Amino acid sequence: MPGEKIKITNLYKKWGDVTAIDNMNLTIEEGDFITLLGPSGCGKTTTLRSIAGLEDPSGGQIYLNEKLVFSKKEEIVVTPAKRNLGLVFQSYALWPHMTVFENIAFGLKIKKLPKQEVRNKVLSVLEDMKLKGYEGRYPQELSGGQQQRIAIARMIVNRPDIYLMDEPLSNLDAKLRVDMRSELKELHQRSGATTVYVTHDQVEAMTMSTKICIMKDGVIQQVGSPEEVYHRPANLFVAEFISNPRMNFFDGPVLSESGRKFVNAGGIKLRIDPEVIRDKKAVKVAIRPEDFILTDSGIEYEVTSYLPAGSSNLVYAQNGNDKIAIMFDGSYRVNAGEKIKINVKEELFNLYDIETGNRLF
Amino acid sequence: MMLSGAWNSIKLALVSAFFTSILGILIGYSIVRDRGKLLSKMNDALSFAPYIFPGIAFGAIYLTMFAKAHGPIPALYGTFTILVLVSVAKHVPYSSRTGTAAMMEVNKELEEAAELQGAGFLKRFSKIIFPLTKSGLIAGFMLSFITVMRELSLIVLLVTPKTKVLTTLIYDYAERGFHQFGDAITMLVVIITLTVTIIIRRFQKTDLSKGIGG
Numbered sequence: 415m416p417g418e419k420i421k422i423t424n425l426y427k428k429w430g431d432v433t434a435i436d437n438m439n440l441t442i443e444e445g446d447f448i449t450l451l452g453p454s455g456c457g458k459t460t461t462l463r464s465i466a467g468l469e470d471p472s473g474g475q476i477y478l479n480e481k482l483v484f485s486k487k488e489e490i491v492v493t494p495a496k497r498n499l500g501l502v503f504q505s506y507a508l509w510p511h512m513t514v515f516e517n518i519a520f521g522l523k524i525k526k527l528p529k530q531e532v533r534n535k536v537l538s539v540l541e542d543m544k545l546k547g548y549e550g551r552y553p554q555e556l557s558g559g560q561q562q563r564i565a566i567a568r569m570i571v572n573r574p575d576i577y578l579m580d581e582p583l584s585n586l587d588a589k590l591r592v593d594m595r596s597e598l599k600e601l602h603q604r605s606g607a608t609t610v611y612v613t614h615d616q617v618e619a620m621t622m623s624t625k626i627c628i629m630k631d632g633v634i635q636q637v638g639s640p641e642e643v644y645h646r647p648a649n650l651f652v653a654e655f656i657s658n659p660r661m662n663f664f665d666g667p668v669l670s671e672s673g674r675k676f677v678n679a680g681g682i683k684l685r686i687d688p689e690v691i692r693d694k695k696a697v698k699v700a701i702r703p704e705d706f707i708l709t710d711s712g713i714e715y716e717v718t719s720y721l722p723a724g725s726s727n728l729v730y731a732q733n734g735n736d737k738i739a740i741m742f743d744g745s746y747r748v749n750a751g752e753k754i755k756i757n758v759k760e761e762l763f764n765l766y767d768i769e770t771g772n773r774l775f
Numbered sequence: 776m777m778l779s780g781a782w783n784s785i786k787l788a789l790v791s792a793f794f795t796s797i798l799g800i801l802i803g804y805s806i807v808r809d810r811g812k813l814l815s816k817m818n819d820a821l822s823f824a825p826y827i828f829p830g831i832a833f834g835a836i837y838l839t840m841f842a843k844a845h846g847p848i849p850a851l852y853g854t855f856t857i858l859v860l861v862s863v864a865k866h867v868p869y870s871s872r873t874g875t876a877a878m879m880e881v882n883k884e885l886e887e888a889a890e891l892q893g894a895g896f897l898k899r900f901s902k903i904i905f906p907l908t909k910s911g912l913i914a915g916f917m918l919s920f921i922t923v924m925r926e927l928s929l930i931v932l933l934v935t936p937k938t939k940v941l942t943t944l945i946y947d948y949a950e951r952g953f954h955q956f957g958d959a960i961t962m963l964v965v966i967i968t969l970t971v972t973i974i975i976r977r978f979q980k981t982d983l984s985k986g987i988g989g
Binding site for chain 2: 466468493494495499500501503505507508509510511520521524525568572
């Protein structure tokens with residue numbers, strides 16, 4: 415049974431009138447790779463910095479390894495150095511006046527380890543990070559990807575049991591970013607260190623994490639596995655944020671037919687549980703582009719554009735005022751102007767309350 | 776008399792420039808790190824206050840303030856210390872500007888990274904901030920050194936025969952009509968200032984070629 419590695423209770427942070435974190439409660443288990451995901455200004459970086467001890471929250475508690483490290487009420491603030499964690503900054507924050515070796519050895523020297531041991535540790539971590547031979551260089555002489563690796567090496571050489579990463583891949587070019595994703599994932603699997611990762615990139619979050627915590631305006635919207643947040647978004651914000659290509663939304667009127675309840679989503683009649691709908695007149699229906707099927711009994715739509723992308727194809731289609739995006743696999747061919755008949759895969763839709771935006775089903 | 780005056784001038788300029796530039800970096804640090812906060816704005820305004828006083832008035836203030844002992848502070852009139860004090864206070868506005876500018880260049884995360892690695896404030900200052908703001912420090916040092924070297928109005932009320940500097944010597948000679956003597960010492964001031972500037976420049980350049988700079 416993994417223990418509670420990081421526990422945040424009733425945390426909030428205010429900057430003047432602006433609330434960066436609003437009464438946050440979050441438990442992160444040992445070995446988790448959790449991603450704090452959200453648009454800029456949602457409080458994810460502030461949360462990360464509060465865990466690190468670089469930011470003083472305005473209230474609440476933070477526990478690491480079930481030990482209280484921050485409490486506003488009890489006036490407990492454990493310094494960052496004593497929290498046994500490492501942080502990779504978005505800017506990498508490598509010291510430009512030190513060589514790669516000196517950058518990585520800095521923390522070990524502070525701990526006053528014997529010279530030979532420092533040397534062995536630094537060289538071994540450099541080898542792990544495929545940076546052997548670069549120890550005498552200065553950071554600014556190296557490429558972005560190499561600087562990124564030095565920043566990681568500098569963190570792991572101290573053997574922290576929590577890794578914190580603040581948008582570490584956002585300064586890399588697209589190809590390198592994809593490579594680094596799998597490298598970071600491997601690093602997590604190898605070390606088993608609990609990792610808190612901040613990003614605004616949903617693909618990064620989906621591919622790397624064991625858990626995703628989606629935030630907006632300082633409030634947690636949903637915490638769950640990538641599958642959960644993808645297939646069962648807790649509210650309209652999450653549904654919209656975790657969608658590429660865009661999710662289809664319909665304002666569906668509720669129909670009653672011989673005791674059964676249906677909702678009309680762009681002409682498609684979806685049968686729904688009366689318990690869920692109660693006496694609502696309309697609900698919002700969200701359907702992912704890949705959750706449509708072609709069927710002769712389906713509703714007719716006219717294809718407005720066809721965008722092949724190799725492994726999958728995106729089709730935009732229209733029926734009266736309803737416009738939808740559908741994703742088919744790469745072998746599917748269709749031309750603009752053609753008529754297609756579609757339906758929704760069994761139960762693969764989500765219903766939301768139009769007023770609150772929360773998921774009904 | 777001229778030799779002791781020259782020695783006093785150099786000593787005063789070096790010691791004052793040393794303290795002024797370090798104080799400038801520290802003030803710059805506090806201003807930049809707390810930017811936006813009231814304390815930072817007050818610090819900024821306060822560090823600039825000496826700039827608005829005429830030098831002679833500043834000297835007069837120090838003369839009366841330190842004429843007799845106050846608690847643990849002895850009467851400083853006639854000492855070298857009071858000249859250093861007044862020079863440092865008067866030139867902090869310049870060095871705090873260069874210090875602030877240098878500190879702006881240092882990303883806060885560079886210091887935080889060191890903090891996470893267990894470096895205390897002194898370690899962070901000596902290993903990270905100080906090396907990265909060295910050019911600002913040197914600029915503050917040079918600015919203070921040169922201005923103190925040719926300062927007269929600020930210290931004229933505070934010097935005694937024992938603590939005479941080159942500029943007050945020039946003033947004495949000029950007053951007594953020995954203009955040639957005065958001119959000779961003026962040349963000396965210029966030569967010393969130039970020499971020190973060149974030495975520091977040289978030292979700064981070799982640093983840059985080693986890739987340290989900043």
